[in-house]
Amino acid sequence: MKEQSKYLEGVDKKDLFSSGHRACGGCGQALAARLVADAAGENTIACVATGCLEVFSSPYPDPSWRIPFLHSLFENAAAVASGVDAAYKALKKGPVNIIAQGGDGSTADIGFQSISGMFERGHNVLYVCYDNEAYMNTGVQRSSFTPYGARTTTTPTGNTTRKKNMPMLAADHGISYVATATVDDFRDLQMKIRKALTIEGPKYIHILAPCPLGWGHHGELTVEICRLAKDTGLFPIYEIVDGKVTNVRKIPVKVPVEEYLKPQGRFKHLFKKGVPSKVVDEIQEIANQNIERFNL
Amino acid sequence: MLKQIEGSYAVAEVVSQCRPNVISAYPITPQTHIVEGLADIVGAGRLDAEFVNVESEFSAASVVLGASAAGARAYTATTSQGLLLMSEVIYCIAGMRLPIVLTCANRAISAPLSIWNDQQDSMAVRDAGWIQLHAEDNQEASDLHIQAFKIAEQTFLPVMVCMDGFILTHAFEPVDIPEQKQVDDFLPAFKPRHIVDPRWPRGIGLFADPRFYMETRYILHRALEKSEETIKEVSSEFAKAFGRESGGFIKTYKLEEADVVVISMGSVVGTIKELIDQLEEEGKKVGLLQICSYRPFPRKAVYNALKDKMNIVVLEKCISLGRGGILASDVRWSFPRAEKKDRNISSFVAGLGGRNISTDDLRYMVEKVAKEPVEFEFLGLREELIAEKDM
Known part of the structure; x- marks a missing residue:
């Protein structure tokens, strides 16, 4: 217990995203959404894309949000947030935190254009992507964030392409703040949300949010899976401030990718009779490239 | 000003x-x-x-x-x-x-x-x-x-x-x-x-x-x-x-005495009014019912204005492909079923893709429906461009 309370030291818990929602046990996105809302505080408007988060948190008449919540479509959260920002400017209201939020599908694929527009126009909006690496709400179909080798219902033999690098694409819009985070490190995630919200203009935070259903791991392993994603080098943790990569999280003890892949059903096909296929080597190579690129 | x-x-x-x-x-x-x-x-x-x-x-x-x-x-x-x-x-x-x-x-x-x-x-x-x-x-x-x-x-x-x-x-x-x-x-x-x-x-x-x-x-x-x-x-x-009339639900022009009523909406009603005036000089009584509010559709207003009119023609710049006139079906729906039998509601589509709608086109349409009802027709079609094999 003592260890746990130390782990939660400095973590904001305001219950602005309340319990009783309909997410699966061990849902990384539900955990992340709560951490984001609690770090942002009451003076916040959430503009949420259609997807798991929206579906499990906003059924009429019992939504989980204790901050204003606005949802309309799958691919327009960033544009809707732009409209809220424009309204606040025009009506001379605020300041207010405007956080557009969406999953990987609405961020990397169908909503990419509207996010790019929001960044380019310079709206005072934080975009948070909850990345669970596939279309989970519709039953685990591949998105352009699905990692190499992962099995989804539309890549039944394993995904053949590498993940789109959204943080770098965001940074290349010239926005002032980009960060990556995972749901195993509450303090780091909340620190990044709070920091982003002090910066005027568009911001992007990319949160790895494991999905027990789609990834095929036990719900209680969600936090551990995140740690492994970081310690293998597959999900580097860093910030990009004014175009410069900074505050890179150093890996304390490097872990082979096998340890990350093995607890997850979506990579099971890579280990026939326990023997790793050559795809595992290729995934290790991706991790190695990240380690070298970010000096992890 | x-x-x-x-x-x-x-x-x-x-x-x-x-x-x-x-x-x-x-x-x-x-x-x-x-x-x-x-x-x-x-x-x-x-x-x-x-x-x-x-x-x-x-x-x-x-x-x-x-x-x-x-x-x-x-x-x-x-x-x-x-x-x-x-x-x-x-x-x-x-x-x-x-x-x-x-x-x-x-x-x-x-x-x-x-x-x-x-x-x-x-x-x-x-x-x-x-x-x-x-x-x-x-x-x-x-x-x-x-x-x-x-x-x-x-x-x-x-x-x-x-x-x-x-x-x-x-x-x-x-x-x-x-x-x-x-x-x-x-x-x-x-x-x-x-x-x-x-x-x-x-x-x-x-x-x-x-x-x-x-x-x-x-x-x-x-x-x-x-x-x-x-x-x-x-x-x-x-x-x-x-100090001026604008908008509303429907508008009418020379409707009371009309033997044939044209229903339409948008800028083409200007051309229709011009034709109505020309025809009036020739002793032909044609009137206009202009749809100002398409949604909500002025069903009752259309019915009340036209309940004594037996010859109606709908002119529209749109089409439900595979079905026909859209405004025409709204108009046909405006009359109670029992009354429809002896009332003719003709349907013309015109002006698609910027094709000009002239008073001559409209005169052809009005004269045609004065003789017999038209289920559905494209007005001003260039027949020479159409081949049976393309359909």
Whole structure:
């Protein structure tokens, strides 16, 4: 217990995203959404894309949000947030935190254009992507964030392409703040949300949010899976401030990718009779490239 | 003040007098001059508004959705492909009861690409839950925008003001642009109903399971039907305040004595009136019923105006492919089933993709239906371009 309370030291818990929602046990996105809302505080408007988060948190008449919540479509959260920002400017209201939020599908694929527009126009909006690496709400179909080798219902033999690098694409819009985070490190995630919200203009935070259903791991392993994603080098943790990569999280003890892949059903096909296929080597190579690129 | 002005710029002037807080738009022919005009007005400091230049019509509609949900009076304009790209958001705006005003500079739909006028675009979203008002000329187009904000904000229904692309948007006509004070007196400040604001946290756009969804559609349908009263009231208030008739539900021209009645909407009614006058001189009695509000559809008004008329012809610039005239089916539905037997309602489609509709075309149509009813016909078709093998 003592260890746990130390782990939660400095973590904001305001219950602005309340319990009783309909997410699966061990849902990384539900955990992340709560951490984001609690770090942002009451003076916040959430503009949420259609997807798991929206579906499990906003059924009429019992939504989980204790901050204003606005949802309309799958691919327009960033544009809707732009409209809220424009309204606040025009009506001379605020300041207010405007956080557009969406999953990987609405961020990397169908909503990419509207996010790019929001960044380019310079709206005072934080975009948070909850990345669970596939279309989970519709039953685990591949998105352009699905990692190499992962099995989804539309890549039944394993995904053949590498993940789109959204943080770098965001940074290349010239926005002032980009960060990556995972749901195993509450303090780091909340620190990044709070920091982003002090910066005027568009911001992007990319949160790895494991999905027990789609990834095929036990719900209680969600936090551990995140740690492994970081310690293998597959999900580097860093910030990009004014175009410069900074505050890179150093890996304390490097872990082979096998340890990350093995607890997850979506990579099971890579280990026939326990023997790793050559795809595992290729995934290790991706991790190695990240380690070298970010000096992890 | 009477001004010789292009239709688009007249609309821009009048929209700015309505003091929208947020304008968001994407350029597309023939709507472009409207938003260019507004950008100029905002740029010159004549209107204190946020003008958001977006990367697509989809985002333009989404930006005004977000702005309206945050309490702003919001406006956008588009046409054709732009409206189709918006269509997903168009449905949302109505479902969320956001009183947004949109100008649709009516234009044909691809393929083949055609930038010219017809009304297939606004027809494609006729069932989305918006009020759709059709302007006859540029004076009415301007006036309808002032009315549109008032109607929208009283009913919490979005309003689409439809004006024929090029024929109106690019036509120079004298338009009476009102004084700012007149508009301010007519149009009260926007009082939103539900907004996203941290002071009163609430969810807008929740999802509805089968226990709740159907009622939202029922309520929206009833609200649209009920908006008939508001549309009429605002039109007569407008007449009182500005001294001219504009908008409303339907309008008629030389209807009482008419043996043949033409029903249509938009700028073509001007040509129809001209023909009616010509025919009158020849001793032929033809009248006009003009649809001003296409949604909600003026079913009762059409019936009451035409219950003694036995020869009716509907002329429209749109088509339901594989079905026929769209306005014609609305009109046919306006009469009780038992009465339909001896009443002829003919259906003509014309002017698609900017094909000119001349008084000669209309004369042919009226003379033809005077002899026998026409189930469905394309008016002004160039038969020499059509081969049986292509069909």
